[in-house]
Amino acid sequence: GPALTLAQRASVQDAPSIDPQHTDLLTVNASWEVFGQKLSYNFGKQFNRQFASFTTSDPLNMLPGFESYTSPENVGLPKFRVHELRLSGDRVGGSPISYDIGWYSKHSGGEGINFRAPTYLAGAFGAPNALPGAVTTPNSAYVLNSLTNIRIGQSFDSFYGNLKANLGEKTELSGGLAFVKDRVPVALNIQTFAARTSVAPYNVVILSVPAAFRPFFPTCESISAALITSPTYAGVCDSPIPNGVGNSTQNNDDKYSTTLYNFSLSHKFTDDLMVYATTGSSFRTGLPAINNNGLPANLVTPLPEKAKSYEIGVKASFGQGLRINAAVFQIDYGNQLTTFEGVQYFNTISSRTALTSLAFYRNVDSRVRGFELEVAAKPTDRLSLGANLSYSQIKSRGGNVPCNDPARPITAANPINFCPSPEGQVLNQDAPFNATLNGSYTMPLGSLEGYFRFNLNIKGNNPNFGNFPTAGVFRPTPSYAILDLYAGITGQENVWELGFFAKNVTNKQVELSRTATLNNIYSPYAVAPSGYNTVRTSLPRELGVSLRYSFGSR
Numbered sequence: 152g153p154a155l156t157l158a159q160r161a162s163v164q165d166a167p168s169i170d171p172q173h174t175d176l177l178t179v180n181a182s183w184e185v186f187g188q189k190l191s192y193n194f195g196k197q198f199n200r201q202f203a204s205f206t207t208s209d210p211l212n213m214l215p216g217f218e219s220y221t222s223p224e225n226v227g228l229p230k231f232r233v234h235e236l237r238l239s240g241d242r243v244g245g246s247p248i249s250y251d252i253g254w255y256s257k258h259s260g261g262e263g264i265n266f267r268a269p270t271y272l273a274g275a276f277g278a279p280n281a282l283p284g285a286v287t288t289p290n291s292a293y294v295l296n297s298l299t300n301i302r303i304g305q306s307f308d309s310f311y312g313n314l315k316a317n318l319g320e321k322t323e324l325s326g327g328l329a330f331v332k333d334r335v336p337v338a339l340n341i342q343t344f345a346a347r348t349s350v351a352p353y354n355v356v357i358l359s360v361p362a363a364f365r366p367f368f369p370t371c372e373s374i375s376a377a378l379i380t381s382p383t384y385a386g387v388c389d390s391p392i393p394n395g396v397g398n399s400t401q402n403n404d405d406k407y408s409t410t411l412y413n414f415s416l417s418h419k420f421t422d423d424l425m426v427y428a429t430t431g432s433s434f435r436t437g438l439p440a441i442n443n444n445g446l447p448a449n450l451v452t453p454l455p456e457k458a459k460s461y462e463i464g465v466k467a468s469f470g471q472g473l474r475i476n477a478a479v480f481q482i483d484y485g486n487q488l489t490t491f492e493g494v495q496y497f498n499t500i501s502s503r504t505a506l507t508s509l510a511f512y513r514n515v516d517s518r519v520r521g522f523e524l525e526v527a528a529k530p531t532d533r534l535s536l537g538a539n540l541s542y543s544q545i546k547s548r549g550g551n552v553p554c555n556d557p558a559r560p561i562t563a564a565n566p567i568n569f570c571p572s573p574e575g576q577v578l579n580q581d582a583p584f585n586a587t588l589n590g591s592y593t594m595p596l597g598s599l600e601g602y603f604r605f606n607l608n609i610k611g612n613n614p615n616f617g618n619f620p621t622a623g624v625f626r627p628t629p630s631y632a633i634l635d636l637y638a639g640i641t642g643q644e645n646v647w648e649l650g651f652f653a654k655n656v657t658n659k660q661v662e663l664s665r666t667a668t669l670n671n672i673y674s675p676y677a678v679a680p681s682g683y684n685t686v687r688t689s690l691p692r693e694l695g696v697s698l699r700y701s702f703g704s705r
Contacts, residue, residue, distance in 0.1 A: 164218065217289065259305045264301045268500075269296050304337075328411070339402075482518070488513075488514065502563070542611075602641065
């Protein structure tokens with residue numbers, strides 16, 4: 152002690168995680184107007200030239216003076232590419248009908264990811280009865296190394312069409328259908344390598360008897376055929392772990408297809424007042440769990456998500472200075488994809504309890520209801536004001552979700568706990584109410600122009616702080632606001648700009664999430680309580696200056 156505070160922005164681990172990234176993007180856009188129609192083609196490609204990263208696995212610093220890492224790295228050059236071919240026509244042949252038909256495709260794949268995750272067994276940091284922290288360099292003979300190769304791809308194709316009819320000058324009706332085909336191949340190959348683990352010293356009792364009265368001095372081999380006498384520690388038995396004892400494979404080639412729809416109707420009562428209604432459906436394939444080493448195979452891939460949405464809105468303008476847009480909406484989810492970070496599960500490789508990462512998804516049926524309000528005003532030519540307000544609450548429609556339940560220990564027979572999510576339970580993991588207020592004022596400064604801008608982000612009370620910490624019981628967090636200020640001067644024709652900014656002016660420190668962290672990096676120390684959680688916080692106050700100069704065309 153004393154306990155760390157949010158303002159300290161500190162941790163107790165020995166070293167940081169290292170995550171180098173390098174991504175190249177290529178985009179091509181082309182269009183051809185022919186016979187009164189428009190043919191468009193869009194292409195995009197992404198190359199992830201990411202090197203090996205190193206993620207700390209001992210955030211509690213239970214191994215002082217040594218930092219344990221898991222190390223994922225790309226194999227080959229993963230690629231992500233998108234094609235879209237679209238033919239469209241506006242008021243074809245002078246009729247009130249417009250259309251769009253097309254094909255959209257996205258494909259991703261590559262050689263996959265190699266994920267290395269060492270497990271430190273008893274004996275890695277001294278004999279089983281050694282004091283914690285006395286040894287800071289692990290003995291490699293007692294380190295169970297594993298290599299997990301994860302290959303995740305996607306082959307997504309959508310064939311779509313949309314018709315829009317202008318029913319007079321003020322009413323518009325549109326509708327569209329899309330046939331979606333989605334294939335998500337997943338291949339998981341886990342290899343483990345030979346190691347050994349120490350067991351309790353066999354000679355503690357024997358050595359307490361005077362030598363002259365010892366009836367025998369057994370060897371490890373005489374105690375059990377599964378033991379050997381440790382070549383490293385005197386009077387200690389080792390239990391050998393054969394090469395490949397934890398090997399496993401998993402192959403999924405999940406294929407999905409569905410038809411989606413979208414219909415909307417709008418009517419202009421005046422040039423400044425328009426009302427609309429829309430409904431549609433959506434589909435999203437679940438992302439297989441990543442960085443959840445040893446996760447049981449039946450928990451790797453969630454079900455796809457389907458949803459139906461309904462929205463009614465109004466768009467209104469009042470003169471030249473005020474614009475108001477408002478909408479109310481409802482979304483009904485079937486198998487909504489929800490991330491469950493920090494849930495205990497049985498690691499099939501290490502045969503110990505582990506915690507799920509942020510990329511662990513499960514499904515829950517839910518309903519979202521909310522509203523959005525946008526207000527923009529320009530009282531003068533130099534003053535602009537705006538506000539965006541939204542409220543959306545997610546409620547469960549009943550089901551079971553992963554959770555931490557101390558009453559049900561995690562074992563090979565019970566690899567993860569599920570708790571009921573009763574109908575009506577609020578599921579928001581972010582604040583339901585959000586608001587952004589912004590403004591800008593400019594002023595002449597001779598041949599130059601000065602400006603002042605502000606941005607105020609408001610987060611309402613969050614009833615479900617973090618994730619599902621204990622048996623589905625949530626912790627609320629109060630509302631807060633963060634203010635950013637900007638000021639500067641610009642040259643003629645906006646050729647250059649000198650700006651100053653202050654982000655989070657009041658230095659508001661807000662805890663955004665809290666995740667329990669298991670003390671299981673080294674089993675002999677696992678009995679020690681950690682006393683720590685992993686938390687995420689808002690960024691601290693930031694003061695800065697920026698200078699911009701434009702060369703050539705602007």
